[in-house]
Structure formats: structure tokens, C-alpha cells
Amino acid sequence: MKILVAIKRVPDAETTIKVNPEGTGIVNAGVKWVVNPFCEIAIEEALKIKETKGDVEVVLVTVGRSESQEQLRTGLAMGADRAILVTAENLDTTGVSRVLAKIVEKESPDVVFLGKQAIDDDSNEVGQMLAQRLGWAQACYISEFNMADDAKSAQVVREIDGGMRTDKVMLPAIITADLRLNEPRYASLPGIMKARKKPLEEIDGASLGVDLEPKIIIKSMAPPPARAAGRLVESVDELINALKNEAKVL
Amino acid sequence: MGNVLIFAEHAHGELPKATAIAVGAGKEAAQKLGGDTILAVLNNTIGGLAERAAKLGATKVVTVENPALEHNMADVTAAALGEVAKAVDAGLIVFAATTLGKEIAPRLAAALEAATASDVTGINDDGTFVRPMYAGSAFATVELKGDRKIISVRTTAFEPAAEDGSSPIEALSVDIPMPGNPAEFVSQAETKSDRPVLTEANRVVAGGRGLKNAENFTTVLEPLVDALGAAMGASRAAVDAGYVPNDLQVGQTGKVVAPALYIAVGISGAIQHLAGMKDSKVIVAINKDAEAPIFSVADYGLVADLFEAVPEMTGKIA
């Protein structure tokens, strides 16, 4: 069986993001780049299936600049078998999903895992778009993944607004991981050593014959509106009084 | 630019506030960019849903009734909406940015090769849209290319349409191009609660890791929640630890809320949490650590042990 996991290089969740003075993007200096947390969860799930089912190849793919190799190496160090870097710049979710659809055609995986959202653009789109392009079923925001013994279908638990729901999808399908699916492992030192020798194929995005022109153009970026400064209160009484008489919300 | 098609999310025969908000945003878009507003209700049985939708005052309500539309399966619903979009000449399609809206909108965008933006917080006169990125650390003004656009709108950023309209209702007969291997619904476990819905509530009391366990949520936090008639929310840490169900998570990757009053109890205020509550009108923080970042967004901060302050506050309010 083959599992494809799509991952994205993003700023670390702990990094403070600032908009640059020109309002064209964010300040890149000092940003630490990592595997998108939801993608780490996606990788972990693939590795868990590999461990329980055996005979599973876990292939990572990312679309981006050549620096994204670092994130592929991280995933390989966690235990993935090989990786594909599709080099392309400034793609939007449409472009990424088109590229990923091509890679899926080439690789014919039995299931594709993605993160629910990338924490840089916060789009929450690529998995759904990819599913449509392939004509596959999608299971988004999953917190449980149970593959049938014959590997022909999977039952998933999905986090939805009012609670949880369980769906069944025939494989191959697109699965996007939510936070509570698992706890991703850290790469071990031997894992990191081994990862250096694992295959990492590079494909020029322009060679895939898909339209990479973005459909969403960022015209400008601004920092969020600042909140007026508040104050500390000394006691519960003062708090209740302020809520009643100043803020008038009690 | 064509018409504005709005997806009517519904559950148990009712329209949640999110649908009224999507209509509100759709009307705003139509006013600025032109076109009629068309509210689409899709289900296996339409019943009273159409009349309820008509009250929201769109130019027209269209309905699609088909057994395959039961259970809001994203693949089938997107396929059906694609046909509706063509039938009504939709230039802009509006979803509420709920989990359901965000499942369907991008799928539909790929099907129609339409440009899309999620979590939109503003619609500009020139046809550009505003959306947050990086957990709300940046707001981008974006242009969507092409003749057909799809947005999901953040429910805290738009006013709900009033329920005093009466749109004409038209039943559409569309052939749904069924996907080859549709996903199947198995079961649903809804969080049952007598409290207001988190995303609709006027007041929210949210607890974090500082509560320490599930029992304290029940014995310490809930009495305050109920004394205020509030909805309960939580940080990711509290949800991950299993103190409360996942659908109470407020933040970048959870619910976005903007109540009149938000009380954060034992929550440090990580940027991912702030992303989901920063737009609340009045924010109160109760935390024993005076350095906690939550105080930077709080209108009123109380540096105190929550296990003393919360019961005291409950007693004095009730």
C-alpha cells in the first residue's frame, strides 16, 4: 500500500508574525520555518498505519521553494520512506491542488493525507480542492481514522461544529487531519541520520503541464486593528462593578 | 458580475444564525457589486425550510430536493450547488465559514474553477475582499480573478439579515452529477447542551488549562457560565486534555466568537486562542500570572487564583 502525505513549510506557531512596513507581506527575518503542525499530524497517521499494517510506503510531497527540502527531511526523519519536492513559487491553493493532483496521478496512492489547514494562510482549502480534481471522496477534520482490514475503505470520525460525526469513505480518498487525531512523534537522532540517505526527488513545477497562475492575488496586507488598552482591577467587587456600570454588560 | 448565490446551512429543519449572517454578507456584496441575492436550500426534504429561508429577505429562495442531499455530504452538496450556480448565473457564491461551509466551498471552487477566499471579514466597494492570515496577525486585501468567485464569511464580521422578509420560492430541478464513490454518513454524536450556542451567544465564559481537570470545569466554571446565561468555551489545551468536548475550542483552528462579554479563565492567551476571541466587545481575563498575554487584550484583568475568584464572582452575580 502507498500513502501520500502533502506537507507545507510554514512559520513556527510560536513565531510572532509582523506585517512589513510596505504592507506587501510579512517580515521574514527571524522566522523559524517548520512543518505545518497539521501536516505533522498527517505524517504521524501515515506512519502509524505503516507500523500496524506493514508493507506500506509513505511518500511525502511538498510544493514550494527549494528550502522546503528541510521540511521533507524532517518528515523523512520521522519515518517516511521518500519525498517529492515540486518546485514552484507563489502558488495559491488552486495551483497547489492542481500540482498535487498531478503527483497523485503519477504515484497512484491508496490514500492521501493532508492537514486541515496551513497555519500561514489559514485557507483550509487544498484537501477539498484536490478531492474534487480527482473526483474522490473527502473526509475533512478527522480525529480518528480506521482502515478496513481489506484496505478498501475507511471509517473516520470528523470534528464538526456541533460535535462529531462518523463517515465512511471508499479508498482512495482525501483525508485532512485535525488536531486530535494523534500526537506526532519527534524525529530521533538515528531517524535524522537515516533521513539524509532517503530519496528526495525534485520536480520542476513548470514541467507538469498545469496552470499555475494564481486566482487569488494579495493586493496588500495590514496588521490587525489594535484593541484599546484595558486595565487591571484589584478585586472581584471592582470587576463586577466595572462590568455593570462602565461596560454595562451585566 | 452575475448574481450572489448564498448557501443556506441548516440543521434539524432550522436555519442557524450563521445562515442569516451569510445572507447579510451576501446582501452587502450585492449592494456593492450588483446582482440579485439568491438563497439556496438543499436537502432530502425541504419542508418548512423554504419558508424559514424566505424570511431572510433574499431576492429569491431556490430549493433543491433530492434524497442524495441528506446528511450534508460535501461531495454531493458541492456537485448540486455547482448546477444551481450555473442555473442562477452566480457570479459570487457565499458560505458561512462554518465547518460545513469550509468543507464545501473549496470543493465547489475547484469544480467551477472559481477563485476562492475563506474566512472573509470584509467586502470592499472595488470588489476586493479582506481576510485574516497567520492566526489574525495579518489582514490581507485580496483580489479574486475570473467571473465566478466563492467566499466563506467569518460569522463575527457580518450582521445577520433581519427575519422580516418574504422572498419568492422556486423549486429547481437539477440533475446532480453524482460522484463516483460518494462518502457515506454513518452516525453523528452531537454535543447536547441547554446553554446558548457558542458562536451565537451574547456572553461566553471560556476555561483553559488553569482549570486543571474536567471536574473543575463542572464545579468551578459552569456555575459562573450559568449564572451569566453564557455559552461555555475553552482553549485548545483544555480540549486536548479532555476536560471539555472539541467543539468548544475557541481560536485559530476552532470557533471564532465575538460576544458582548468574553471571560477567559485560566487561559494564557496564546495567539492561536486570541485569534478566535479578540473581536469580543468586552474581554475579561482571570489569571494568576500577571504576565499572561491574555491581559494584553483584556479590558478588565483580574490577577487572581481562579479557584477563589470564580466562585466569589458567581456568588455575587447570582
Ligand SMILES: Cc1cc2nc3c(=O)[nH]c(=O)nc-3n(C[C@H](O)[C@H](O)[C@H](O)COP(=O)(O)OP(=O)(O)OC[C@H]3O[C@@H](n4cnc5c(N)ncnc54)[C@H](O)[C@@H]3O)c2cc1C
Ligand atoms: C496549529 C495550532 C493550532 C492551535 N489552535 C488553537 C486554538 O484554536 N485555540 C486555542 O485556544 N489554542 C490553540 N492552539 C494552542 C495554543 O498555542 C496554546 O497552547 C493554548 O491556547 C494554551 O491553552 P491554555 O491557555 O489553556 O493553557 P496554558 O498556556 O497552559 O495556560 C494556562 C493558564 O492558566 C493560568 N492558571 C493556572 N492555574 C491558575 C489558577 N489557579 N488561577 C488562575 N490562573 C491559573 C496560568 O497562569 C496560565 O496562564 C494551537 C496551537 C497550534 C500549534
Ligand SMILES: Nc1ncnc2c1ncn2[C@@H]1O[C@H](COP(=O)(O)O)[C@@H](O)[C@H]1O
Ligand atoms: N504548498 C503545499 N505543498 C504541499 N501541500 C500543501 C501545500 N499547501 C497546502 N498543502 C496541504 O494542504 C493542507 C491545507 O492547506 P491550506 O488549504 O493551504 O490551508 C496543508 O495542511 C497541507 O497538507
